Amino acid sequence: MAAKIFPSILSADFARLAEEVALISDDADWVHVDVMDNHFVPNLTLGLPVVESLVKHSALPLDCHLMIEDPDRWAPAYAEVGAGSVTIHAEAAKAPIRTLRAIRAAGARAGLGINPATPLEPYEELLGEIDMLLLMTVEPGFGGQKFLDLVLPKVRRARQLIKSRDLAVWLQVDGGVSAETIERCAEAGADVFVAGNAVYGADDPAEAVRLLRAKAEAAGA
Ligand SMILES: O=C(CO)[C@H](O)[C@H](O)COP(=O)(O)O
Numbered sequence: 001m002a003a004k005i006f007p008s009i010l011s012a013d014f015a016r017l018a019e020e021v022a023l024i025s026d027d028a029d030w031v032h033v034d035v036m037d038n039h040f041v042p043n044l045t046l047g048l049p050v051v052e053s054l055v056k057h058s059a060l061p062l063d064c065h066l067m068i069e070d071p072d073r074w075a076p077a078y079a080e081v082g083a084g085s086v087t088i089h090a091e092a093a094k095a096p097i098r099t100l101r102a103i104r105a106a107g108a109r110a111g112l113g114i115n116p117a118t119p120l121e122p123y124e125e126l127l128g129e130i131d132m133l134l135l136m137t138v139e140p141g142f143g144g145q146k147f148l149d150l151v152l153p154k155v156r157r158a159r160q161l162i163k164s165r166d167l168a169v170w171l172q173v174d175g176g177v178s179a180e181t182i183e184r185c186a187e188a189g190a191d192v193f194v195a196g197n198a199v200y201g202a203d204d205p206a207e208a209v210r211l212l213r214a215k216a217e218a219a220g221a
């Protein structure tokens with residue numbers, strides 16, 4: 001298990017996205033793109049046309065986190081325009097199995113996202129349908145929020161399940177991940193770390209990525 005660092009461009013300068021991505025391209029693994037529709041979450045960011053453009057300007061693959069009301073309608077299109085991974089939320093999807101299969105059929109990795117207050121148990125049987133499980137460590141909608149430690153037992157349970165079933169599913173944490181909190185996430189079993197404010201709020205985003213990776217790996221990721 002090697003730690004993977006996914007900077008979130010939610011905290012980047014939206015008018016200079018390609019340049020902001022280039023800043024971290026030598027050090028990060030993927031780029032995390034937060035798609036918000038102002039319905040599933042009370043915030044609006046960007047959508048398909050921006051992702052389609054950014055794919056062409058990014059040296060790293062894009063991990064699209066869809067915080068939208070109708071992922072069944074939209075998710076496969078993100079894969080079709082070149083996203084490397086597309087995550088839908090369990091709370092929003094009406095036909096998650098069909099949608100996850102459609103994402104994979106369009107050539108992307110399929111992710112399932114779960115909010116802090118949503119239990120893992122109803123979705124355990126979907127682990128065989130996904131390439132990544134996203135456990136939100138803040139309520140989705142905004143960057144720069146405080147990390148919710150109460151999610152860590154769920155991270156531990158998810159890691160145990162993935163291990164006991166011998167699955168190659170990546171376990172992602174997203175929200176409030178920083179140099180102060182990443183060790184706790186790694187100890188609990190996460191191996192993919194999204195960080196927005198901790199990377200793009202830093203004076204040197206590339207150095208911030210290196211620090212996060214060092215801390216995660218020192219804690220066992
Ligand atoms: O999905 C998200 C918010 O809904 C973001 O990816 C997440 O919050 C990253 O930002 P930060 O690291 O600043 O918390």
Ligand SMILES: [Fe+2]
Binds near residue numbers: 034065174194
């Ligand atoms: Fe996100």
